[in-house]
Amino acid sequence: MSFAMTSAPAKFVFGKPENPRRTVWFLLGPCIAYLIVFSIYPLFHSLRLSFTDLTAAGGTGNWIGLKNYADLLVDPLFWNAARNSAIMVTLAVALQVVLGVALAMFFNLHLRGSWIVRGILLLPMLIPPIVVGVMWRALLNPDWGLVDWIISRFGLTPPDWLGSVDMAIVTLVLVDSWQWTPFVFIIVFARLQALPQDVFEAANVDGAGSWVTFRRITLPMLMPAIVFASVFRAVDAFRSFDLIYGLSYGGPARGTTTLSFFAFQNGFQFQNYGYAAAVAYSMLIILAGGTTVILRYVHIRGPGQ
Amino acid sequence: MKFKPGRAVAYLALILIGLLGIAPFVYLAVLSTKKRIEITAQVPPALTFNWTQIAKNYTEVLFGQGMLSFTINSLIVVGAATAIAIVIGTPAAYAFSRLRFKNSGSLASTILSMRFMPPIAVAIPLFLMVKTAGLSDTYFGLILPYVAFSLPLVVWIMIGFFDEVPREIDEAAMIDGGTHFVILWRIMLPIVRPGLLTAALFGALFIWNEFLVALYVINSRGLQTISLGAATLVSAQRPIDWNIAAAVGVVTVIPILIFSLFVQRYIVRGLTAGAVK
Numbered sequence: 392m393s394f395a396m397t398s399a400p401a402k403f404v405f406g407k408p409e410n411p412r413r414t415v416w417f418l419l420g421p422c423i424a425y426l427i428v429f430s431i432y433p434l435f436h437s438l439r440l441s442f443t444d445l446t447a448a449g450g451t452g453n454w455i456g457l458k459n460y461a462d463l464l465v466d467p468l469f470w471n472a473a474r475n476s477a478i479m480v481t482l483a484v485a486l487q488v489v490l491g492v493a494l495a496m497f498f499n500l501h502l503r504g505s506w507i508v509r510g511i512l513l514l515p516m517l518i519p520p521i522v523v524g525v526m527w528r529a530l531l532n533p534d535w536g537l538v539d540w541i542i543s544r545f546g547l548t549p550p551d552w553l554g555s556v557d558m559a560i561v562t563l564v565l566v567d568s569w570q571w572t573p574f575v576f577i578i579v580f581a582r583l584q585a586l587p588q589d590v591f592e593a594a595n596v597d598g599a600g601s602w603v604t605f606r607r608i609t610l611p612m613l614m615p616a617i618v619f620a621s622v623f624r625a626v627d628a629f630r631s632f633d634l635i636y637g638l639s640y641g642g643p644a645r646g647t648t649t650l651s652f653f654a655f656q657n658g659f660q661f662q663n664y665g666y667a668a669a670v671a672y673s674m675l676i677i678l679a680g681g682t683t684v685i686l687r688y689v690h691i692r693g694p695g696q
Numbered sequence: 697m698k699f700k701p702g703r704a705v706a707y708l709a710l711i712l713i714g715l716l717g718i719a720p721f722v723y724l725a726v727l728s729t730k731k732r733i734e735i736t737a738q739v740p741p742a743l744t745f746n747w748t749q750i751a752k753n754y755t756e757v758l759f760g761q762g763m764l765s766f767t768i769n770s771l772i773v774v775g776a777a778t779a780i781a782i783v784i785g786t787p788a789a790y791a792f793s794r795l796r797f798k799n800s801g802s803l804a805s806t807i808l809s810m811r812f813m814p815p816i817a818v819a820i821p822l823f824l825m826v827k828t829a830g831l832s833d834t835y836f837g838l839i840l841p842y843v844a845f846s847l848p849l850v851v852w853i854m855i856g857f858f859d860e861v862p863r864e865i866d867e868a869a870m871i872d873g874g875t876h877f878v879i880l881w882r883i884m885l886p887i888v889r890p891g892l893l894t895a896a897l898f899g900a901l902f903i904w905n906e907f908l909v910a911l912y913v914i915n916s917r918g919l920q921t922i923s924l925g926a927a928t929l930v931s932a933q934r935p936i937d938w939n940i941a942a943a944v945g946v947v948t949v950i951p952i953l954i955f956s957l958f959v960q961r962y963i964v965r966g967l968t969a970g971a972v973k
Contacts, residue, residue, distance in 0.1 A: 395859050411795075412797075414791075414795070414875070414876050414877075415791055415795055415797050417787070417877070418787040418788060418790075418791035418795070418876065418880075419787070419788050419791045419803075421788075422784045422785055422787070422788035422807075422847060422851065423788070423803075423844065425784055425844060425847060426810065426844060426847060426848075428844075429808050429822070429840060429841055429843065429844035430813070430818065430844045432818075432821070432825075432838060433818040433821035433822050433825065434813075434817060434818060434821075436821035436824070436825075437817050437818060437820065437821050439818065439972070440821065486725070494713070497706075497709065497710075497713075498738060500706060502706055502707060502710050505710055508710055508713055508714040508717070510960070511714050511717040511718050512717050513712070513956070513963050513967075514717065514718070514721070514909065514953075514956070515717065516861070516967060517901065517952050517953075517955075517956055517963075518949055518952060519905040519923050519948060519949075519952075520905065520925070521905075521907070521923065521926060521927050522926065522930075522945045522948050522949060525941055525944075525945055526720050526721075526723075526724045526945055527720065527931045529723070529724065529727060529938060529941070529942065530720055530723060535736050535739045537719075537723050537739075537740050540739050545891065559859070568721075569716075569832060573717075574967060577964055577967070581964070594882070598874075600809060626812045627812075629814075630812070630813075630814035630815070633792060633905070633907065633908075633927075635921075636927065637927075638928060650739070652816055653815060654814070654816040654817075655816055655908065658816055658820055659817065659908075659911055664820050667816065667820065668817075668820060670816075671816045672817070673812075674814050674816075674817065675814070675817055678813075678814070696717040696902045
């Protein structure tokens with residue numbers, strides 16, 4: 392890698408010129424070297440592992456070429472996990488975007504005291520996902536949980552939140568949304584506050600109703616922020632496994648085993664390092680697509696613009 | 697002022713949203729004060745508090761289950777890792793913000809993309825590296841990988857803060873003959889001090905919640921971090937004592953609540969790091 396300096400000419404300190412290339416290296420070198428050793432190298436090591444049958448039992452594992460990947464493609468558990476990941480990410484992002492935008496519009500009314508509630512909404516994002524999982528496992532307990540008690544007060548039958556295979560993934564989406572809808576809200580709200588007001592005044596003068604104004608003016612202008620928040624959320628939901636660890640441990644009947652939880656189970660519980668690495672790499676391939684999209688948006692526009 | 701029904705509904709909604717956000721925490725805190733049998737017997741839990749029971753639960757969690765020493769372990773590991781990440785990451789962020797060099801854009805993007813890396817993709821190799829270095833089951837064995845986890849976040853938060861400092865300030869210093877090192881140390885660092893705080897606290901939060909690498913690296917109970925300890929105590933894998941689990945949750949959350957008081961103004965910036973142009 393070579394660095395071509397185009398900034399200010401060399402300066403003199405203690406009679407010595409500051410070498411611009413060396414300056415860059417001094418400032419940047421430690422960070423890059425560190426990441427190469429502790430992030431890039433492990434990533435490549437992981438790729439190598441995915442071509443071996445290494446287990447926790449030890450040794451260096453045998454080179455088995457693409458066998459792990461071939462096994463993955465016919466492993467129903469892998470496809471089950473892929474399906475769960477797809478469902479979870481899609482539903483979570485969709486729900487969080489709808490609710491996040493709704494919240495942003497609602498807080499745009501600037502009710503007195505709403506800043507307190509905005510502050511409260513920041514808290515869930517700071518809590519370790521595993522604690523969020525445990526907390527909701529208590530709230531949703533079928534025998535004594537508060538949520539079921541409230542629902543039955545209204546004479547309704549609460550769903551079997553974490554007990555049924557089909558419901559559990561919905562519950563996972565709902566809990567993830569409790570924690571992360573505020574993230575979408577905050578990004579969209581920041582953008583909303585920064586929008587020029589004259590457009591809305593013009594729309595008002597032209598007699599546009601509030602729904603038309605929202606649909607035709609507000610929403611398109613919020614789009615960059617919405618896209619940005621969705622991509623962040625999609626990636627984080629895709630790679631999250633600690634919420635599942637606390638909430639459902641992948642169950643019941645693997646109903647909430649997503650790809651990242653599947654990789655975790657293979658790597659830690661079953662100690663199949665090679666296979667786990669192959670799962671992780673298939674996740675990275677999916678993520679690479681996502682990251683490309685992210686970088687495109689991060690470069691063109693931030694959410695507050 | 698005239699009473700408007702629409703206004704009343706809006707305020708009702710506001711209160712409900714606030715409740716939805718805070719009630720789960722309150723519920724967890726209430727559960728943590730109960731006897732085990734009270735949790736299943738009283739639905740919803742009564743808001744009467746028995747101080748001896750509270751003391752008993754928390755003594756059990758802090759000392760019996762070791763959450764106090766887990767917290768201290770976490771403070772040591774996270775503190776050291778964050779300090780190293782700040783020392784390494786801040787100059788890098790300065791370089792990205794102020795110097796022009798080839799590939800600076802793609803290099804910065806590569807560093808950002810590491811924030812999105814699934815931990816499972818690197819956990820096993822990191823564990824094998826730590827083991828080879830003879831560092832498994834030590835603080836250092838966790839600190840080394842954790843620096844790498846918080847570095848991308850630190851770099852991105854700091855780039856944002858450096859970018860906000862008007863260029864006239866360092867250009868003036870340049871004309872006076874300052875080098876980049878002098879400018880960074882004498883002029884920029886004092887200006888971006890809130891940024892350093894934000895980067896440190898969010899870098900710390902990122903690894904405070906981490907437990908996958910810790911699962912691999914740490915074997916002895918005495919060296920567990922707070923999230924690893926919490927994970928083993930409250931895993932959905934097996935039945936648990938709910939009063940104890942709730943107290944574990946409260947103990948895990950309290951340091952974070954204290955932390956959030958310090959960075960109230962910057963929480964949004966920290967959460968959306970990377971959201972720079």
